[in-house]
Amino acid sequence: MNQPEILKPLKTWSHLASRRRKPSEYEIVSTNLHYTTDNPDAPFELDPNFAMARWFKQYRNASPLKHADWNAFRDPDEIVYRTYNMMQDGQETYLHGLFDQLSERGHDTMLERTWAGSLARLYTPSRYLFHSLQMASAYLCQMAPASTISNCAAYQAADSLRWLTHTAYRSKELSKTFGDIGLGTDERAYWEQDAAWQGFRELVEKALVAWDWGESFVAFSLVIRPAVEESVLRALGQSARHNGDTLLGMLTDAQLVDAQRHRRWAGALAKQCLETEGNREVMQQWIAKWEPLADAAVRAYCGVLPDAAGAGDAACKAGREFRQGLGL
Amino acid sequence: MALLERSEWYDIARATNWTPKYVTDSELFPDDMTGAKGVPMEKWEVYDEPYKTSYPEYVRIQREKDAGAYSVKAALERSQMFEDADPGWLSILKAHYGAIALGEYAAMSAEARMVRFGRAPGMRNMATFGMLDENRHAQLQLYFPHEHCKKDRQFDWAHKAYHSNEWGAIAARHTFDDLFMARSATDIAVMLTFAFETGFTNMQFLGLAADAAEAGDYTFSSLISSIQTDESRHAQIGGPALQVLISNGRKEEAQKLVDIAIARAWRIFGVLTGPAMDYYTPLTHRKQSFKEFMQEWIVGQFERSLIDLGLDLPWYWDQMVNEFDYQHHAYHLGVWFWRPTVWWNPAAGMTPDCRDWLEEKYPGWNDTFGKCWDVIIENLLAGKPELTVPETLPVVCNMSQLPICAVPGKGWNVKDHPLDYKGRTYHFNSEIDRWIFQQDPVRYRDHMTLVDRFLAGQIQPMNLMGALQYMSLAPGEIGDDAHKYAWVEQYRNNPYQRKAA
Numbered sequence: 001m002n003q004p005e006i007l008k009p010l011k012t013w014s015h016l017a018s019r020r021r022k023p024s025e026y027e028i029v030s031t032n033l034h035y036t037t038d039n040p041d042a043p044f045e046l047d048p049n050f051a052m053a054r055w056f057k058q059y060r061n062a063s064p065l066k067h068a069d070w071n072a073f074r075d076p077d078e079i080v081y082r083t084y085n086m087m088q089d090g091q092e093t094y095l096h097g098l099f100d101q102l103s104e105r106g107h108d109t110m111l112e113r114t115w116a117g118s119l120a121r122l123y124t125p126s127r128y129l130f131h132s133l134q135m136a137s138a139y140l141c142q143m144a145p146a147s148t149i150s151n152c153a154a155y156q157a158a159d160s161l162r163w164l165t166h167t168a169y170r171s172k173e174l175s176k177t178f179g180d181i182g183l184g185t186d187e188r189a190y191w192e193q194d195a196a197w198q199g200f201r202e203l204v205e206k207a208l209v210a211w212d213w214g215e216s217f218v219a220f221s222l223v224i225r226p227a228v229e230e231s232v233l234r235a236l237g238q239s240a241r242h243n244g245d246t247l248l249g250m251l252t253d254a255q256l257v258d259a260q261r262h263r264r265w266a267g268a269l270a271k272q273c274l275e276t277e278g279n280r281e282v283m284q285q286w287i288a289k290w291e292p293l294a295d296a297a298v299r300a301y302c303g304v305l306p307d308a309a310g311a312g313d314a315a316c317k318a319g320r321e322f323r324q325g326l327g328l
Numbered sequence: 329m330a331l332l333e334r335s336e337w338y339d340i341a342r343a344t345n346w347t348p349k350y351v352t353d354s355e356l357f358p359d360d361m362t363g364a365k366g367v368p369m370e371k372w373e374v375y376d377e378p379y380k381t382s383y384p385e386y387v388r389i390q391r392e393k394d395a396g397a398y399s400v401k402a403a404l405e406r407s408q409m410f411e412d413a414d415p416g417w418l419s420i421l422k423a424h425y426g427a428i429a430l431g432e433y434a435a436m437s438a439e440a441r442m443v444r445f446g447r448a449p450g451m452r453n454m455a456t457f458g459m460l461d462e463n464r465h466a467q468l469q470l471y472f473p474h475e476h477c478k479k480d481r482q483f484d485w486a487h488k489a490y491h492s493n494e495w496g497a498i499a500a501r502h503t504f505d506d507l508f509m510a511r512s513a514t515d516i517a518v519m520l521t522f523a524f525e526t527g528f529t530n531m532q533f534l535g536l537a538a539d540a541a542e543a544g545d546y547t548f549s550s551l552i553s554s555i556q557t558d559e560s561r562h563a564q565i566g567g568p569a570l571q572v573l574i575s576n577g578r579k580e581e582a583q584k585l586v587d588i589a590i591a592r593a594w595r596i597f598g599v600l601t602g603p604a605m606d607y608y609t610p611l612t613h614r615k616q617s618f619k620e621f622m623q624e625w626i627v628g629q630f631e632r633s634l635i636d637l638g639l640d641l642p643w644y645w646d647q648m649v650n651e652f653d654y655q656h657h658a659y660h661l662g663v664w665f666w667r668p669t670v671w672w673n674p675a676a677g678m679t680p681d682c683r684d685w686l687e688e689k690y691p692g693w694n695d696t697f698g699k700c701w702d703v704i705i706e707n708l709l710a711g712k713p714e715l716t717v718p719e720t721l722p723v724v725c726n727m728s729q730l731p732i733c734a735v736p737g738k739g740w741n742v743k744d745h746p747l748d749y750k751g752r753t754y755h756f757n758s759e760i761d762r763w764i765f766q767q768d769p770v771r772y773r774d775h776m777t778l779v780d781r782f783l784a785g786q787i788q789p790m791n792l793m794g795a796l797q798y799m800s801l802a803p804g805e806i807g808d809d810a811h812k813y814a815w816v817e818q819y820r821n822n823p824y825q826r827k828a829a
Contacts, residue, residue: 007804011478013487028474029467033433035490035501036509042775044510045501045729050771051360052510081464082398085391092384100331131344131449134456138443141459147433154436154463157443158383161456165383168341173332184340192346205350 026078032071033147037061055211060143064282065214065273070146073272076264084155088162095166095254099173102247108177115243116178118306123248124171124183125190125197126232127164132204133228134160136220143213152265159258166251196304199297200228207290214273218286221266226322227294229259230315231301235308242307263322270326283328294319334382341382344449345369361445363512367576375448375572379564386457390464393554400550401472409545410479415810416608416675417543422482423672424536425473426489427496427600431504433466434490438508438516442565445513448572451565458521458562465555472551481805485671492800495669495778496599499729502775503596507589510771514569515585522566523589526633528597530559531625535605542613567637574638584767586634587642591760594626594648595655595728602656603663606686607677608810617689619652644760651758653690654741657697658733665704666718667807668792669799675810678705679818684827692739694826699737702824708816718792724777726754727761749773 010017015032036056042048043056079087111119137157144150175183182189191197207219237252273279295316302312348356353369364372381389410418439462442455473486489497508520533556540549573582605618616624627649634641642648664674678701686693707715722731723744732755734742745756749769756762765772778795781787787798796806 005802005804007481007802009478009481010484012474013477014484015487015491025471029470032487032491033430033466033470034437035430035434038491044505045498045775046505046510047771047774049774050510052512055360081460081467082391082394084460085387085394089384089387089391092387096331096384103330127341128344128346131452135444135452138440138456138459141440142437142444150437150440151463154440154459157440157456158460161453162383164344165341168337169332171340172337184337188343188346192349201346202350205348205356209351209355 024078026075026080029080030075030148030151034145034150037070037145056143059211060145060213063212063214065212065218065279067145067273067276067279070144070149073146073148073269075148075152076268077261079151079155079261084158088159091254091257092162095251098247098250099169103173107247108174111177111245112243113178115245115306116174116183117181118239118243119174119245119248120178120181120183120186121190121194122196122301122305123236124167124174125187125194127167127171127187128191129197129200129204129228129232130160130164130167132208133157133220133225134164136204136208136216136224139208140213140216140220143216145213149217149269152262152269156258156262159262162258163255166255170248170251196301199293199300200232203227203290203293203297206293214282215286217266217269218283219290221262222270222283222323222326222328223287223290223294223319225259225262225266226319227298227315229256230318231298231305231311233259234318235302235305235311235315238311239305239308267322267326270328274327280328287323287328291319334380334385338380338382342449342453344452345373345447357445357447359512361441361512362447363445363514364447365514365573365578365581367447367572367578369447371576372447372451372572373449375450375568377450377454377564377568379454379561381454381457381561386460390460390558393557394464397468397551397554401547404547405475407547409547410476413543413545414610414675415673416610416677417545418480419672419675419810420539420604420608421473421476421545421548422480422485423496423600423604423670425469425483425486426671427500427596429466429469429473429486430490431500432462432469434504434509435520436462436466438462438511438520439562441511442513442516446517447514448569451513451517451569454562454565458565461558461562464558468551468555472547482671482673482807484805488800489671493778494671494799494801495666495724495729496671498778499599500596502727502729503592506771507592514573517566517569518573518582518585519589520566521563522570523586524593525559525563526566527590527626527630528593530556530563531621531629532597532601533559535621535625538615539605539609539613542615543609567633570637570639579638583639583642586639587644588764588767590642591644591648591764592728594651595730595757595761597622598651598656599659599663599730603660603674603677606656606689607660607682608675609677611677611679611682611685614685618656619689622652623649644763647758647760654696654735655733657686657690657693658735659730661697661700661736662722662731662733664809665716666722667809668717668796669801670807671801671805673807673810676701676815679815680824683824687826694824696735696737696739698824705816705819705824708813709820713813721779721782721795723755724779725757725761726772726775726777727756727764729777730757732757 012023016023036043040061043053134157137153141150141153171184207224210216210219233252233255237249240248298315299312302315305311436459439455439459443452446452473483476483507524508516533552537549537552570582602618664676667674704716725732732744745759745762747754747762788794
């Protein structure tokens with residue numbers, strides 16, 4: 001007698017069934033969804049060594065960042081698609097209410113012309129920076145070794161498009177009050193030429209071609225994003241408040257809510273990485289590689305922000321504190 | 329002043345190309361991932377997506393859509409759909425979820441590739457929403473079948489199929505990896521969004537939603553309709569990409585991608601949708617035959633969108649249309665015969681009334697496929713069911729990963745289309761499959777079909793039990809006839825008489 005056992009229906013997916021608790025909606029719809037990690041020698045059901053297969057074998061499977069079970073990763077916020085939309089629709093409703101209300105009150109007409117010039121130089125070109133974050137998160141989304149990581153990256157890419165969209169909106173709106181300072185038209189020139197932006201531009205251009213998924217994660221989530229958030233959101237928002245720009249201060253505060261959420265999952269992933277011997281050194285090397293460029297970018301940008309003495313130091317320090325809080 | 333109209337600021341939000349300085353353009357957009365076919369960055373900036381949306385609109389509308397789909401599910405949670413539905417319908421659900429849910433998730437990665445490596449800013453933004461859409465479709469199509477897990481082990485395959493070496497899962501992965509998962513951003517725009525989504529899934533989902541309502545499965549109907557509204561938006565990423573390619577002298581390259589994509593999509597449709605429409609769906613619920621459906625949607629509608637874009641019909645168009653008459657009948661026969669190797673219970677769809685319908689829709693069916701079913705019925709009536717299950721493996725196509733098969737009986741036309749390439753002989757179902765291989769052999773060269781693996785000794789023991797283990801299929805989840813052979817009784821002492829013409 002060698003009859004195989006007859007399988008019985010289970011209460012959940014077979015891969016979750018051994019856990020002795022009811023799976024959450026998050027677990028049901030988010031876990032173990034990448035089939036391309038199943039066979040390390042052939043990511044795709046195609047030739048094991050054509051160009052795209054080599055890309056995934058080199059930059060994902062052979063990453064120096066190692067873990068025996070990437071699929072164990074969980075987003076601490078347990079966000080699923082439908083809760084993401086509920087949450088962000090609420091956030092957008094709040095912000096558009098703010099846009100509407102402050103527009104009614106003639107917010108922009110009360111801004112000083114010199115500040116408007118600062119916005120044209122130091123605020124509206126940020127859409128290029130936000131777009132590079134959008135692209136980087138989309139890269140992590142397609143390269144991450146676990147679907148629970150990819151999902152965080154997908155929502156993060158969308159949040160970056162959200163920030164970009166706010167900037168585009170405000171660029172246009174500000175141009176209605178200040179029509180002759182290149183708002184909505186000169187941002188590319190500022191991004192490509194103005195000294196304030198060249199540190200960030202160099203940082204993201206170089207980091208966008210850091211193809212190893214682990215390095216891309218460490219560079220963007222642990223170094224670059226905090227640098228951007230502490231300067232182009234937080235320090236700019238503070239500068240705005242000192243210049244009567246209530247709206248920009250409230251806008252960057254709202255965007256920082258997204259950033260805090262990003263740091264929660266990035267921190268959880270970093271902690272998971274640190275469970276495996278050898279990863280700390282790998283991550284510290286990457287941080288050591290990207291931190292100087294990020295510091296330089298932050299200082300170049302914050303150095304020209306009006307009424308923001310010490311902002312550069314504070315922003316660099318905040319990035320380090322975030323990493324130190326993770327044990328890095 | 330109040331809120332600005334979207335049209336006032338939309339162009340600013342999609343002016344995001346810049347000239348890199350600290351790395352080169354070709355480093356930032358490597359050809360393996362971008363696939364721009366030599367069309368430079370600035371030429372892509374005329375890209376204009378016909379369906380425009382923005383972040384705040386997206387999250388609002390999608391929130392509303394999800395509220396609709398999930399509330400229908402909640403309201404019908406205690407309905408008797410599962411108990412009352414025809415077993416053929418449950419088989420359609422199982423096959424669908426297993427073949428689609430993780431494929432949708434793979435499409436999220438493909439959309440993400442367009443976000444990172446697409447050359448047009450509008451494409452990158454639209455693909456960001458497309459990426460979220462595919463995330464949604466994977467989650468919905470995991471959450472909805474999950475409630476059936478406790479009733480039927482085969483529903484586990486909604487999640488499990490893509491992680492297995494079950495033959496249908498291998499075929500699905502090979503197809504979808506080739507259509508999008510392992511393609512560059514530009515190829516994805518053409519092959520996934522234009523050819524596959526505009527051409528096939530969009531209309532498939534419309535048809536499936538109608539079938540679900542007909543079968544009394546209103547949860548699935550509302551789910552699929554809701555997904556279709558997303559598809560019809562992000563499917564429009566491909567059209568303007570094709571326009572950029574064509575207007576920059578890359579029509580030949582674009583045409584080839586479209587031709588490969590349609591051919592690959594047609595095969596996977598033939599094995600999944602063909603049997604579902606012409607056999608699994610109870611006769612009283614059938615609105616049109618699979619052939620009529622293909623004629624209306626692929627020949628009638630998609631043909632027009634190809635021509636409108638300035639593309640030609642694929643070189644194999646007539647041959648493909650000719651296959652509408654038989655290919656899916658051959659696949660159905662194979663799936664039913666090899667039924668222990670699938671994660672659903674194939675419905676034979678073989679009552680005398682069904683056969684009359686098939687003869688009407690496909691004149692000559694009884695003289696060809698019907699002859700095989702006559703033998704199956706004879707063996708079942710004689711109490712020899714062991715003769716209706718396989719002992720051997722079929723010859724599998726090195727492209728579609730499906731058995732090489734065509735018309736049996738009168739009009740026999742089964743033929744291997746072999747190709748010798750660098751010391752290995754490959755086998756193909758048709759000239760079309762062989763042509764795809766020849767376009768880019770390194771992409772397919774060292775892949776092994778399930779049968780190649782069997783012959784190479786990778787599957788042990790070398791019998792059906794070994795094959796089932798390799799496919800992660802065990803008793804309790806392996807397929808059997810959906811209606812437990814009840815239909816066979818209609819033939820006892822009552823051989824099939826063809827209806828007079």
